[in-house]
Amino acid sequence: xxxxxxxxxxxxxxxxxxxxxxxxxxxxxxxxxxxxxxxxxxxxxxxxxxxxxxxxxxxxxxxxxxxxxxxxxxxxxxxxxxxxxxxxxxxxxxxxxxxxxxxxxx
Amino acid sequence: xxxxxxxxxxxxxxxxxxxxxxxxxxxxxxxxxxxxxxxxxxxxxxxxxxxxxxxxxxxxxxxxxxxxxxxxxxxxxxxxxxxxxxxxxxxxxxxxxxxxxxxxxxxxxxxxxxxxxxxxxxxxxxxxxxxxxxxxxxxxxxxxxxxxxxxxxxxxxxxxxxxxxxxxxxxxxxxxxxxxxxxxxxxxxxxxxxxxxxxxxxxxxxxxxxxxxxxxxxxxxxxxxxxxxxxxxxxxxxxxxxxxxxxxxxxxxxxxxxxxxxxxxxxxxxxxxxxxxxxxxxxxxxxxxxxxxxxxxxxxxxxxxxxxxxxxxxxxxxxxxxxxxxxxxxxxxxxxxxxxxxxxx
Numbered sequence: 001x002x003x004x005x006x007x008x009x010x011x012x013x014x015x016x017x018x019x020x021x022x023x024x025x026x027x028x029x030x031x032x033x034x035x036x037x038x039x040x041x042x043x044x045x046x047x048x049x050x051x052x053x054x055x056x057x058x059x060x061x062x063x064x065x066x067x068x069x070x071x072x073x074x075x076x077x078x079x080x081x082x083x084x085x086x087x088x089x090x091x092x093x094x095x096x097x098x099x100x101x102x103x104x105x106x
Numbered sequence: 107x108x109x110x111x112x113x114x115x116x117x118x119x120x121x122x123x124x125x126x127x128x129x130x131x132x133x134x135x136x137x138x139x140x141x142x143x144x145x146x147x148x149x150x151x152x153x154x155x156x157x158x159x160x161x162x163x164x165x166x167x168x169x170x171x172x173x174x175x176x177x178x179x180x181x182x183x184x185x186x187x188x189x190x191x192x193x194x195x196x197x198x199x200x201x202x203x204x205x206x207x208x209x210x211x212x213x214x215x216x217x218x219x220x221x222x223x224x225x226x227x228x229x230x231x232x233x234x235x236x237x238x239x240x241x242x243x244x245x246x247x248x249x250x251x252x253x254x255x256x257x258x259x260x261x262x263x264x265x266x267x268x269x270x271x272x273x274x275x276x277x278x279x280x281x282x283x284x285x286x287x288x289x290x291x292x293x294x295x296x297x298x299x300x301x302x303x304x305x306x307x308x309x310x311x312x313x314x315x316x317x318x319x320x321x322x323x324x325x326x327x328x329x330x331x332x333x334x335x336x337x338x339x340x341x342x343x344x345x346x347x348x349x350x351x352x353x354x355x356x357x358x359x360x361x362x363x364x365x366x367x368x369x370x371x372x373x374x375x376x377x378x379x380x381x382x383x384x385x386x387x388x389x390x391x392x393x394x395x396x397x398x399x400x401x402x403x404x405x406x407x408x409x410x411x412x413x414x415x416x417x418x419x420x421x422x423x424x425x426x427x428x429x430x431x432x433x434x435x436x437x438x439x440x441x442x443x444x445x446x447x448x449x450x451x
Contacts, residue, residue: 039230039362041407045154048361070299073271074359076238077323078294104239106361 002095006033006051009103018090024099025049025086035101042086047074048106049085051099061088061097077102108218113139113188114427116211116221118195118367121149123397123412124227125178130420132185133436133444136427139219141211143232145192148175150229151409153360164410174409184449190217194232198224198370200390207392207426223423226372226379226388226395227416230362238269238356242327249332250353261286261353267337268292269324270357276300278355280307283317290318290349292339320349324356367399375401385422386415392426394419 004027005015018027028036028049040046044067053061058081064072068087072078085099115131117124120142128138146152151160151171159168169177193213201220202208211219235253237243243251255261255278266286268279271293277300279291291308298305311317325346326338336348364377372379372388372395379388379395383402388395396419397412405411424433438444445451 040150040154043155043158045158046361047359069295069297073294073299074236076236076358106236 002090002092002097004090004094005096005098006035007098007100008035009101018094020090020092022090023086024051024088024090024097025084027090028085035105036085037105038086039106044068044071044084044087046106047071047084050075050078050102050105051083051085052079052102053081053083053088054098054100055081057094057097057099060093075102076104108212108216110218110220111139111188112220113137114221115139115223115225115423116141116209116219117187117225117227118142118211119149119227119229119397119399120144120147120189120191121227121229121397122151122174122178122409123229123416124149124225125175125182126413127225127227127396127416127420128182128185128187129178130417131423132182132187133438133447134420134424134427134433135447136420136423137187138185138225139188139190139221141190141193141195141213141219143192143194143234147179147189147191148172151175153233160409162408162410184447190215190219193217194365196366200371202392204391206429207390209392222392223426224393225416225419225423226367226393226399227397227412228367229398231364231367231377231399232362233360234363234365235356236358236361238324238358240324240327246327246329246332246334246354250329250334251327252353252355253357255282255355258282258285263287264352265350266290266353266355267324267349267351268355268357271295271298271300272357272359273300273304274357275355276304276308278357279317280304280311283311288318290320290351292320292322292324292337292349294321294323294342296321324354327354381415384418386419387422394423 004018007013016031037048039048114136115138117140120140156172193215197212199210265288269292312319322341329335340346378401381400396415398407
């Protein structure tokens with residue numbers, strides 16, 4: 001298990017236990033964390049699971065793939081630390097990860 | 107003038123479940139029309155993940171979204187369903203009685219379809235353009251902010267900002283270029299997911315000074331009475347500036363919204379339609395809800411569950427379409443009458 005903290009656009013924070021191997025998006029849905037819609041169900045096809053990775057974690061989560069960058073074109077307010085949470089797999093190395101959800105997904 | 111069509115069942119949504127409903131209805135001699143807001147059949151399978159493999163369709167260890175749609179289209183071919191694509195169902199009137207229901211559906215293309223039963227197979231709702239979360243944007247929508255181009259003439263002599271980096275953004279930048287006074291393309295990065303020939307054509311126009319490209323994102327709108335005068339654009343380096351313009355066309359893809367269904371007098375629960383699990387009928391007799399749009403205890407949003415739901419709903423729809431006929435259950439493997447309908451006997 002790994003702890004993941006989601007901070008919503010109003011600043012409210014929720015920490016949940018994530019299964020190793022699950023995606024950050026799945027972790028949010030399983031724990032009813034608001035702010036992540038995941039319309040396409042994790043196919044990297046909709047850009048409605050957009051998150052901002054906390055600066056100290058961007059190295060650990062790595063960079064968006066080419067396909068993910070293409071999908072991020074459909075997200076709003078994209079920043080250098082923007083990722084699609086369906087493309088971040090939880091590992092031991094991400095224990096403690098903090099991400100912020102944007103004010104609007106779709 | 108409104109064209110009035112008549113059929114047995116009107117299916118709202120031409121995704122995999124709406125398509126399979128045609129098959130199950132067809133076996134029971136029930137004719138169907140399908141209406142979908144997308145210009146093609148297949149729903150999310152065709153729009154969101156045509157090339158993504160699906161692993162949980164019974165009998166198919168792996169099949170991608172478009173293959174599944176193509177197979178379903180082939181499977182329902184013998185029943186000759188009528189498609190109304192790129193049309194949104196806006197209205198639904200209940201004309202009949204609960205025992206003998208009759209419905210009239212109105213589309214945004216001035217069509218009316220009368221049917222004895224309605225299947226709502228609308229998935230997550232209708233695909234609609236994503237609206238950027240820019241404060242005050244709604245005051246300009248349909249006057250100087252547009253999510254699609256209906257009349258090219260509107261843009262004659264105007265300074266148009268197109269936002270996005272996909273095919274819609276690039277296609278309209280190129281198509282409106284000869285019409286508009288000036289086209290500015292705004293995109294968050296210097297890479298485009300559009301067709302390479304469009305990207306090349308755009309770059310040539312930018313290089314010759316005939317089109318402007320701004321690397322950045324739109325953060326604010328300025329103007330009055332619904333008419334834009336400028337957009338606030340944040341450049342990649344963080345600086346913001348005001349970009350004078352008359353129109354903006356944002357292209358951020360599509361999202362699913364429940365849309366007009368909410369106004370049809372059907373009971374809803376958190377944007378889903380509650381149904382019973384014997385008939386998959388809604389609170390309105392004669393209207394069924396199948397696939398991702400319905401909810402019931404234990405519901406799973408799976409294509410295979412939707413197939414089952416459509417099959418049982420079709421059995422009940424028979425009661426409304428042929429109130430005086432008794433329905434006998436038959437297998438396609440052994441029934442010559444079913445095989446005749448399928449054109450294999």
